[in-house]
Amino acid sequence: MIDTHQRRVHTSRHIWSGTIQRLFQTLELQDHSAAPDISESLAVFCQAHPRMPERSLSLLMARSFCVIGDSEAAERVLCHDPAHHLHADSWVNVLTTQYPFPELYPLFSARVLRPQDLSSVGQTWVLDFDAISLSAPDRHELILFQTVRLLTEKVSNVWKKSNGQGTLGIKGLRRLTRALRPRGAQMNTQLFDHICDVLLRCANENGWDQAPAVLQIDL
Secondary structure (H helix, E strand, C coil), rough: CCCEEEEEEHHHHHHHHHHHHHHHHHHCCCCCCCCCHHHHHHHHHHHHHCCCHHHHHHHHHHHHHHCCCCHHHHHHHHCCCCCCCCHHHHHHHHHHHHHHHHHHHHHHHHHCCEEEEEHHHHHEEEHHHHHHHCCCHHHHHHHHHHHHHHHHHHHHHCCCCCCCCEEEEECCCHHCCCCCCCHHHHHHHHHHHHHHHHHHHHHHHHHHCCCEEEEECCC
């Protein structure tokens, strides 16, 4: 009997492997000693996540090069991707240090969380609420506060290495609360304060010297 499931699995992996190899060729990385291993591991991952956007594939490929210590190849990958090229240096720094990448990858992939170098404050993590889709029921006040709390707690992991030192830039908060009439403006302030309180609690629980600073970057 022909195992059609196994055939589909093999075909899917083969297609992804070809896509990844073509990207290696575009980047002139096809002769890199790690290219075969990275290609195979990424093909297996993409096979399990068939709707992989190009920006996520680039991020995973760059991460793979960073793991083996080749930040130059990682930067080449990121500079080629429209979603990452503006802040490729910041991404390379993130991917080469001890951030909890597997835990944060879903946020990175969805562009909900990303590093950015702001001239006024330096290295900043941007929490972008514009990248989050919430249904009408999810915008209920209590659910919204809980969602923001859980998201902020997960994001707080990026400051464990720096002992709480750093900055969180909030983007899209005003648009998130605009639909909550007539309390939209008030909710914007309350959610901002809520984020600050959550980070302060995380700092206390982790024994950090300080809590990350918080600022809105799209006022």
